[in-house]
Amino acid sequence: MSEIKHGAVAVVGGGIGGIQAALDLADSGFYVYLIEEGPAIGGRMAQLDKTFPTNDCAMCMLSPKLVEVGRHPNVQILTLASVESLDGQPGNFQITVRQRPRYVDITRCIACGRCIASCVYQDAKFPSEFDAGLGKRKPIYIPFPQAVPLAAVVDPQTCIFFKSGRCPQNCLKACERQALDFTQTEKIFSLDVGAVILAPGFDPYDARLVGEYGFGRYANVLTGPQFERLLSASGPTSGKVLRPSDGKAPKKVAFIQCVGSRDLRHQSYCSAVCCMYATKEAIVAKEHDHALEPTIFYIDLRAYGKGFENLVRRAKEEHGVRYIRSMISQITEIPETKNLLVRYRDDSGSLHEEEFDLVVLAVGMRPSAKGQELARKLGIELNEHGFAKTSAFNPVMSTRKGVFVTGAFTGPKDIPETVIQASAAAAAVEALLAPARNTRTQAKHYPEELVPDGMPRIGVFVCHCGSNIAGVVDVKAVAEYATRLPGVVHAENVLYTCSQDNLKHMKEVIREKKLNRVVVASCTPRNLAALFQDTIREAGLNKFLFEMVNIREQCSWVHSDQPERATEKAKSLVRMGVAKARELKPLAVQSVKVSPAALVLGGGLSGMVAALTLADSGFETHLVERSAELGSDLKEIVRTPEGEDAQSLRAQLLGAVQRHPKIRVHTSTTVQELSGFVGNFSSVLRSPQGEERVQHGVVIVATEAHEHKPNEYLYGADTRVLTQRQAALDLHLGQPEAGQGEQSRRSLVMIQCVGRNEKRPYCSRICCAEALQNALALLEQEPDCQIYVLYREMISYGFLEDLYRRARDNGVVFIHYDEQSPPVVRKENDQLLVTVRDARLRQEVLIKPDLIVLSTGVVPDPYNEELSRLLKVPLDAHGFFVEAHIKLRPVDFASHGVFLCGGSHAPGTIPELIAKAQAAAGRAAIILAKGQLEAGGIVASVDQEKCTACLTCVRECPFGAVFINEQGLAEIEAVKCQGCGICAADCPAKAIQLGQFEDIQELRMLEELFHPERVSAV
Amino acid sequence: MTNSEPKIVAFCCHYCAFAAADLAGVLRLKYPPNVHIIRLPCTGKLDALYLLKAFEAGADGVIVAGCLEGSCHFISGNLRAKKRVLAVKSLLAKLGIAPERLEFFNLSSAQGDRFAQLAREMTERIKNLPNPSPLRGRGEPGVRGSGDEKEARL
Amino acid sequence: MMRFYPGCTLSSSARPYRRSLEWVWQRLGIEMKELPGWTCCGATSAHALNRDLAYALPARNLAIAQGLGDELVVACSACYSRLKIAQKALENSRIRERVMKTLGRPLDGRVQIKNILEVLSEHAPRIQKEKTKAIEGLQVACYYGCLATRIPRVQGFDDREHPTMMERLVSAAGATTLDWPAKTSCCGASFSVIHEAIALKMCSQILEMARRCGADVLVTSCPFCQYNLDWAQWTRSRTDSQAPKIPVLFITQLVGLALGGSERDVMLGSNLTPHPCSPLPLKGRGARSEGNGESSV
Amino acid sequence: MTLIVQSADFLKEIEAHSGEMLRRCFQCDRCATGCPMASYMQHTPNELFRLIQLGAKEAALSSNSFWFCVSCYTCSVRCPNDIDIAQVMDTLRELSLRAGFPPALPQARDFHQLFLDCVRRGGRVSELELMARYNLKRRRPFARFALGWELLRKGRLELWPRRAISLHELFAPHPLLPSPSEGRGDRSEGGKEGRGQ
Ligand SMILES: Cc1cc2nc3c(=O)[nH]c(=O)nc-3n(C[C@H](O)[C@H](O)[C@H](O)COP(=O)(O)OP(=O)(O)OC[C@H]3O[C@@H](n4cnc5c(N)ncnc54)[C@H](O)[C@@H]3O)c2cc1C
Ligand SMILES: Cc1cc2nc3c(=O)[nH]c(=O)nc-3n(C[C@H](O)[C@H](O)[C@H](O)COP(=O)(O)OP(=O)(O)OC[C@H]3O[C@@H](n4cnc5c(N)ncnc54)[C@H](O)[C@@H]3O)c2cc1C
């Protein structure tokens, strides 16, 4: 084995997948190079408006992550960069990177946009990549307002200077920061890394290739990604849905599904996200404009994930979205109106021709072209569809050792699954590079903090931002005004406050003038507050003795037409900031030591994978299993949908778990008691041998879900009616249920969605795949068996579509039935009879099967309720555990330090559950790897004198951070507190204050806003 | 200095409304300078008291702006804030202050245009109300004093 | 040398096609010889009744062609489609064996079946260079019909859903082309005898769409399409004299005119319907009403 | 009426004859929504396929659908499962006739038979002859007379087809095709008939 040398990792691709992997790694002691092909990170998610299934704003979720990764001390972002080659061994790779010139120095650019405004192209002329070609940009542009890195970029393909060399280069002259540099050249360099994660994502399928829909020829035919931009408030129409042909608001909008997917002429697999994104887009469009009438044309509606069914139901019931199960053969443009004529067949079988104002093509995902090129260069294999090849048991491992893959590059998937895979890949890297942890990260050392005593001595820095602020606001007057404010001992104007030389200057001023508070009046604190806080920390001040006033985004940029009033407002804002600064207090951040062990609840597939991942990363793990043996559920599963043998997986896992020196297996054990908080949990485990107390820093819940046992369709009354799982076992063991002779398997009916009803409306995700698998396995044994599958929707998302096709090719007949008219099973003279209304044929069909197999779906373990109480983690209406954030924290619970995976989170196939278990382990490992946690800062605290123990705060805290202490009064666990301030606002006794947002600080700002007289009074 | 221009304070949550205000700036959208933003970690931090204090101190209008429903970074802070705003609105009516002076908005961080729009609308709305806020000016002597004094007054 | 497979219609209902085609070839100096002993491709009828015959009839022609140079040029879309389909089917060894047995000849699958449009397109630069102003300003709707581009599993000579070869040719010849949505719609040719009403309806939809898009003239490279559309207009005009009439020309007629051919050279007078707007007098746009393309009658 | 599901034999027969895997159809409707003739059809192509999959031989073979198919291949090139649907339509037509189901459009059958007879005897088709024989067969000898006249006038009908090449060898004995033996008999007669008109 080669030596593990490098504690650095290259993450290639800066989409949500790459970002998540980078953050997880950087947070757990590895240095990360985040290599992105484009000019900014964010990937496709940055272009989305809302995200299903919760329909919350994509940018609201993504932007904090962008900022976080952008300023993470252990992440270096390399944009406009691609990988040339990879040499060496796992643990000791040299990766060669080619970085194209940006022609803008990102350390100087402040994204003011002056260069863009002054470019010789007066109008934006070139299709904007970010707006999916709907909007336009100039040769010099800022990729999008929230871009990281936030800086301009020159596109040499369209810039006149590069095309002809004859451009006056107005941009260059306009830049006050001298940030433009047209002499930059391409750089090629090599980096030492221990491992590589590839996350190059996907490309939307090129709708032009589906000629019958006229995309590119018909103005009002758009793609899903384009429509997404049309819906986005930051998009080309500022979020108004308007037709490209005439800028009018469309009324009837048709969505056509599966464009380029599930189609042997294009891509045979299902793109897995488009049913839901169309549903989302239809709802959002409808929310924008109630007059809109969206119609979705589809084959199968694949609403298989957590919360998907609910979204579809809302679309139908609350928003009146019309769903029509009929695919469109072609679109005809009406020459006069540019409306689009669409022909479909309704449920009654009649054909209709209908005009639509706009058509949205739900294009699928294809493997990204750049990603494929990358794969070639790195010598990793692709699967038959051109996505990265992985194995079912190692869903994030490529075919080259030390190179991991994640996100949409491994197959079509949505954001939660991308995030899960990203964390899983990070976990796998951690396990590989565990010995090199913390060898490449930089711990920064700060001087001893001065304790501010006596009167406030405030320094105010008023920024010009070149002319960005100074061009509108009279910054000199503002600074002069600041000198007269109480507590201010220093005020000055700075050309660029964020520039390196000024930061140095600022530190000097702090020392010279003995400042004990600093106010910067410049741009938004969302981007630079952390930088300034770090600076004052370097000068020996507590970083919370800082206040930032935004006189750019909130003043000069929005009031440029009223410079005088803008100046007045700037003064007010500075006055308020200074008032708050006077009341600022240093906030302590303590370190809390972490118990470097993990507790994993549930010794099934997920639990074992999670335990192994943690143990491989070097952490002691307690694996607690309620039953007498590990992996009992897995015993009953024959194969993964990919056809891999589940039993050999079980054997492998069992062996590895039992052998691993860092894993302690506790079978026949339950958790009796659990106390403490992130980093320091203490649990009592009870087993027949007695009770044992263990200390651990994290908890992973990896409990199960069961196959639902039905009471309909003669189940239990006739031995020829089985569940899928029983059928699989029979097939596997070759011993048909009692009463089943060989010859009696001539004809078989499978009924899908059994027991799925009002009370249990969700799709169980795996039963369709199970049915396909079982059908194929049976046909292998008995090729003459005639199998009929009665289904509502075939849920063969992603590559499972191939399985569906294979089943049809082998003669399985699939009959769609309506939810309202489910099949009927009866018995006549011992002959089983199934009648079902074939919804496509609109005719009753009678089948006389020898065997009936029911797909009954998955229900969570009732024991989850007890766990939920014990761990204080929530369950949803159906009894599944609820994650902290469905999109961005899919394997975290809201309570810190507790993670989840396994079937009791949501049903999934074996590879999906493996990734989820690895991800949970990876997330947990971040905490363990830190060794200690920071607690404090902007957190709430209870004034015990005032507390009346009314429990309001305990009830209201969304993060379970408040507890009642031994004195019977409320106390807040600083490690758990997220600093939202809800408790403080709700406390009737006003006993709670939130650091940095104390009532006195807020009220002072209010007072100062309305009473400027106070200034002169002092 | 003339004081005919109404003064409006906007309490914005860090993750959505404040970010939307930033975006309005980036997009150079114009709105009247009457609106002054105070940043909160979450609108859930908004104490009903702040609203009353704002009016007492002389605010002509108050905007509270949080994330879209269901998208609150802190899960439910915006819902709580909305409740408080509604409660204060009815209290204002009793105090003889037009409840229209106070409004709650939900917006996402991507809705820069909506922020500018609502800033314009509120300013317009307040300007159309008869005279400045009835409390404006009256509260002054008290405000001059310490915060505690005021607490006693309310 | 290229061999030419004219198909049955070119000697009767599509005579103008043959005439204009030969004129254009001569004008451009294209050398082409008729495939000796060619026989019918079976058209719709063979595959309607008998699978094997549907392969055997085209295969016979392919068998002749394979000894005589590699390229077989086909003018008629139906023949082109049948020949291509058969050739594809003959890749299946079982079918090939069966067909070879009936034919009593070997088949090597080598023949390159070319559509007339491909051959003409190769000469587009010359057409552009040598064109007159004869058809300048004419708004032309190019109509491909269904068979020319829609051959299952066979990559035809152009994009299946949005072919543009004819447009490029017409532009080279100096006229203006339109983007219109019915260019590959089916005209129902195989029904024009057996179910006139349906065929009429299908043709009317196409003609109507061309009219709405502002076409002065419709050109096609398929004898069935030309005949059918022409027939449909003629039939309609017998009951409704107001019905709009758009000349339906063979592509070679239009190219011939552009290259300086006379109406006679391209048999322009062969249209069934006397149109008030034969393309020729259209040169000076305003003259539309004067036109009476029936001069040769 | 309840359809009692039958074995897959019929499906296999259709698949064997057409060479198309229609079992693969997942009922997406593209064939139905693109077919210009669908509104005349009792069953859209995919409905037919479903009947075939369920073994409903009678229902499938007695449908009018394949008689209304104009072989435009729209369905075939749009099918996401790569089924050459038009080819299946041909198969159904052929097998339906062979099984003795009355054709929904008898004139279509007549036309095709006459057409092929022309081909068999002369190697090529004379439109004039074909139309004449068709009119006779349909017992409306003067149908389309005006059209014929017009065509003739415009030089678009060939009075004297050039050469005849007999293609008897290609016409294997088949119930639907004019057989070589009967054909030999009426060859000259047919020719005369054609010219005589
Ligand atoms: C229209 C549409 C709507 C959607 N809506 C939703 C939704 O509502 N909810 C949801 O969960 N999912 C949705 N999705 C899916 C979602 O976009 C993906 O799951 C997600 O973007 C995948 O993230 P990723 O990081 O794997 O890839 P990407 O987002 O594609 O990011 C890949 C990144 O890698 C970079 N890159 C590519 N190649 C290279 C290379 N060779 N070198 C360096 N960098 C490279 C790219 O520039 C890009 O920045 C939607 C998808 C579409 C098409
Ligand atoms: C009916 C059905 C059929 C499936 N078929 C397939 C298939 O064919 N192919 C496929 O890829 N996937 C299939 N799956 C999905 C999934 O891959 C398997 O169910 C897989 O075994 C789930 O693993 P798990 O770790 O999540 O849960 P399990 O393997 O069930 O493990 C959970 C473990 O936790 C223990 N436990 C529960 N509560 C506690 C507690 N409080 N304390 C301690 N221990 C506890 C349980 O005893 C159990 O051993 C199927 C799932 C179901 C329900």
Ligand code: SF4
């Ligand atoms: S060099 Fe000229 S074209 Fe290029 S970005 Fe600058 S001004 Fe625009």
Ligand code: SF4
């Ligand atoms: S003008 Fe200079 S600082 Fe401003 S965006 Fe352009 S490059 Fe950046």
Ligand code: SF4
């Ligand atoms: S079925 Fe699959 S490919 Fe088709 S739209 Fe739905 S998710 Fe996309």
Ligand code: SF4
């Ligand atoms: S700190 Fe000043 S110079 Fe830097 S970006 Fe902000 S406003 Fe501009």
Ligand code: SF4
């Ligand atoms: S059978 Fe299962 S996977 Fe298929 S649709 Fe029903 S619940 Fe979903």
Ligand code: SF4
């Ligand atoms: S500030 Fe928020 S997270 Fe912290 S204790 Fe209060 S309610 Fe809980």
Ligand code: SF4
């Ligand atoms: S287009 Fe193909 S897959 Fe779709 S319904 Fe028709 S035959 Fe079936």
Ligand code: SF4
């Ligand atoms: S080939 Fe026949 S079935 Fe297919 S679309 Fe054309 S007319 Fe309809």
